[in-house]
Amino acid sequence: MSEVPPATPSPQPTAPTLAVIGGGQLARMLAQPAIALGLPLRLLAEAPGVSAAQVVVDHTVGDYRDLATLRAVTHGCAVVTFDHEHVPTEHLRALEADGVACRPGPDALVHAQDKAVMRARLSAMGIPCPRHAVVATPDDVARFAAEGDGFPVVLKTTRGGYDGKGVWVVGSAGEASEAFAAADAAGVEVLAEEKVAFTRELSALVARSPSGQAAAYPVVQTTQLDGICHEVIAPAPDLDPQLAHEAQQIALRVAAELGVTGILAVELFETVDPTTGAGRVLVNELAMRPHNTGHWSQDGAVTSQFENHLRAVLDLPLGDPRPRERWTVMVNILGGEAEVGSLYAGYPHAFARDPRLRVHLYGKDVRPGRKVGHVNAYGDDLDEVLDRARHAAAWFRGDLGEDSE
Amino acid sequence: MSEVPPATPSPQPTAPTLAVIGGGQLARMLAQPAIALGLPLRLLAEAPGVSAAQVVVDHTVGDYRDLATLRAVTHGCAVVTFDHEHVPTEHLRALEADGVACRPGPDALVHAQDKAVMRARLSAMGIPCPRHAVVATPDDVARFAAEGDGFPVVLKTTRGGYDGKGVWVVGSAGEASEAFAAADAAGVEVLAEEKVAFTRELSALVARSPSGQAAAYPVVQTTQLDGICHEVIAPAPDLDPQLAHEAQQIALRVAAELGVTGILAVELFETVDPTTGAGRVLVNELAMRPHNTGHWSQDGAVTSQFENHLRAVLDLPLGDPRPRERWTVMVNILGGEAEVGSLYAGYPHAFARDPRLRVHLYGKDVRPGRKVGHVNAYGDDLDEVLDRARHAAAWFRGDLGEDSE
Missing domain, CATH: 3.40.50.20 (Rossmann fold)
Known part of the structure; x- marks a missing residue:
């Protein structure tokens, strides 16, 4: 007792x-x-x-x-x-x-705070990145476009952006004024990047401790909506093992060379090399903390990214990052446009429909587009797991009527 | 971000x-x-x-x-x-x-508070229990022994015992005085029970909601040391499926007929019917709350007993209680006799030796015999899983020297 x-x-x-x-x-x-x-x-x-x-x-x-x-x-x-x-x-x-x-320390963290610093450092390390340049004027943007494949070009404030904020896709130099105005107002610069024609987005997560131990999670496939992470499939389906290895090695190398402690998430574009036709990955963004693309690990990995972040920053030996299931799918619950009331009201249907569903709510007020929770589902059949997770997230978002199955 | x-x-x-x-x-x-x-x-x-x-x-x-x-x-x-x-x-x-x-309510909870009430009710339901009687004097104890297989006899205070406290195994009526003195001091009665020659102890856990939905966890094998739960193997190895079914049915029936809400743990003796030679189960104790014999579910089941307790008492649909792994073993960490210092100091070795180990510490001061945490390990090979969990618990307890492997 x-x-x-x-x-x-x-x-x-x-x-x-x-x-x-x-x-x-x-x-x-x-x-x-x-x-x-x-x-x-x-x-x-x-x-x-x-x-x-x-x-x-x-x-x-x-x-x-x-x-x-x-x-x-x-x-x-x-x-x-x-x-x-x-x-x-x-x-x-x-x-x-x-x-x-x-942990992480300032010398590492600056690479997740300042995209220009990050691009310069990764390029110096020989890590594949989209073509990029810091730009100061619309003329710079026009020149950057002309040096590559032309417009559209992606403009980002070097600091302060998140979840699609601080990012603009412009079709001409004239459209760059909003980005420069935002950067001026924030006292930061503008980074221009080629708009990568990616086949999909991937994420490689690693935990690294001050002692230098590192653990790499399987590379996952992520889908963004309006610049916000929407869905993650772990591991990334049909990913070339060579490319998966390369993505993990990039994350491990960045973590080690930048001296990251805790979780490092490397968001990647999977694309096709225009000259060789072979698949390749380009680094999109870095994050130095537990990351939305690692939430699947709470229910799908031996050790979650949150536990490994704690263990890493305290310099304790890391836990096994391997998946426990063939497939784990995470779908974010975003606040819907409609007045959906309490997320709690979603439980009776969601739990009755799917007794294996894993729900994580954040205790936040529902506002349109705001991340207020996520669901995880796992199993052997990816289509079935995707359906379960997508249905549940849509239900909590309020996108489904009472008659929906 | x-x-x-x-x-x-x-x-x-x-x-x-x-x-x-x-x-x-x-x-x-x-x-x-x-x-x-x-x-x-x-x-x-x-x-x-x-x-x-x-x-x-x-x-x-x-x-x-x-x-x-x-x-x-x-x-x-x-x-x-x-x-x-x-x-x-x-x-x-x-x-x-x-x-x-x-939740649970007073009419249910009294059966987990008062062993005499529990025995009377279960016997009236026809649920197999050890032979028992409320006794008021040493003469009553002698008579109870004589009506059965003689001494030893188990004496329990009807209320207030836990973790081996409030329980005496007596070899004669003369030895009963301590139990009666304790019962008198506490203002409770003494229950005499036959000392069951069990082959092992089992536990059947169910969650039940006010609406009457119930979910049964797999029956587990438990090992007690000095009356305290020490080790749990989920599911119970080599358990006759018929007996496993019977144990689950007992738990489901007790939960329904007593109106339990939340987790009900039914601790059972597995024994051999002396007349037929067939295996059978007898109810030992009831608990109406998450139970030590269900801690394995935190890492080994789709839905832990703690989540299902919350869902049950809030009358939300229950989660799947099935195991995620072939074997999950839980071993309690008890405070050792030696001064072991901080449990935290056990992490470097325990985590480095076993990256898949799951540790749960309770934030309690270490005192001899006190439950201060537990470990879970899971996998396909029971011997290997047992070894991992036992080693880790012994390490945290301070029973292993630095040279131990």
Whole structure:
């Protein structure tokens, strides 16, 4: 029978307290393996009641752009990690000077914060990337297009974009004004990139510890809608084993050479080499934290990306990243346009229809286009698994009527 | 990329808040699927910093024997559930009169609180139990022994025992005085039971919802040490399918006829019928909450007992209880006799030796014999899985030297 806890206070065990900056769903999902592993977390949340603040007892509300706040939250913590990549580099350096290990550290993280820095570094490493150039004027954009296959060209602010924000596809130099205006307003630059004619998008996730141990998850196929991750299939169906190996090696090499600690996600374009006709991968983006393209691992891998992020940043030996199932599919639940009420109201149908469905909700208000949860499904038959996951996500989004099957 | 949470407060979603009474490891482990499902918990903890109080934001410290405290904690909650079975029946009835649904309710829970009530009810249902009688004097014990196979006889206080406490095996009526003294001191009775010559112990877990939906986990083999659950193998190796079916049917029938909501664990003796020579099962104990013999399901079943407990008490459709793996083994981590220091110090070796190991620590101080965590291992080869789980648990307990492999 259950032991009745003692009537006297029980002090925390001597596991180190891990500071986490940012109260979004990634921090929320870190809390689950932290409970299992007995790891105390201390959270800096942006506002009361945000996703992770609902589930981490030791949390403070404050601004991650304020160094004094960061110092107060990380006081007494040996290690700090992040829900997002927006903490200013100078603050990270100050924390490291205080003796708090930032994982990932500022020298690595800048490559996930600044796309121009990332492109320069990866190109210097000989890692295949789309053709790119930092541009300062519409004339630069026209020149960049002329040097390649012409328009359309992709423009990105070098810093601050996410989920499709800060990205423009322009058909002429004249259309570039919005990107330059946004960059000017934010005090950042504009990066021009060729618009890659990809066959599909892939993602290669690795965990890496300060000691240099690394674990590579299987390469997955991702589908974006409006610049937002929509669906992930693990592993990527029909992927050439050579290309899968190459993608994993890119991720492992980037993690090692940039000194990444924790999870690194490398988003890739799969495309066809125009000269040889062979398949190849180009790096699209880097993220240095648990990533939407790794959520499948919560139910489909031996060790989830969230547990391995914790283990990596604490320099504990990493868990096995291999899949437990032939196929695992993740589909995001985005807030719908319609007033859908509580996501909770979706449970009776979703659970009754599919007793094997795995649901992850983030405790966030539903707003159109906002990521409010995801579902995972796994099994041997990819079509069946896709159908189950897609149906459930559409149901929670409110896209299906009561009569839908 | 991760969405930056909004700068304005985000109210909780409209999922119902579930009250949980008791701050032990079972409540702690309920918190993990509650995070995934977006279910807010409100906890009554026995003391600051107990296992579940470390991980449930909305918690109060107070005495579960005090009705005013129970009323304050459950105020505004439609449903209350329990980490242990010690809340007084009259308080449960008062909460129900207030409109709070107790799951399980007092009429069911009394069968897990009072062994005499349980034995009477199961016997009336025709469910096979050890021979038993309520005894008031050593003479009664002598008479009970004489009516059966003589001594030894098992004596149990009818209420309040757990983990081997409140249980005595006596070789004569004269040895019964300790049991009667303990029962007198606690104001409870003594139940005498035949000492069953079991071949092994089994456990049948089911989840049942107020609507009457039920899900049966595979029957597992359990090994006790000093009255405390030590090791669980799921499913029970070489169990006669007929007997497995019978055990599941007993659990389903008990859950339905007693009106259990949430998880019901039926601990069973597997024994041999002395007249027919056929295998049979006898009910040993009932528990109405997630149970130590179901911890394997966290990593070995499609839906863990903790998630299904939440779904059951909220009357949501239940998740698939089937195993994901051929074999899953759970071994408890008990506090050792030696000063072992922090359990955290066990991670480097345990994780490096076995990257597939699943560890669950409870955030509790290590004390001799105290349950402070458990490990799960799974795979196709039972001997290998047993070895992995036993080694890891022994390592965390501090039973292995540094040279051990």
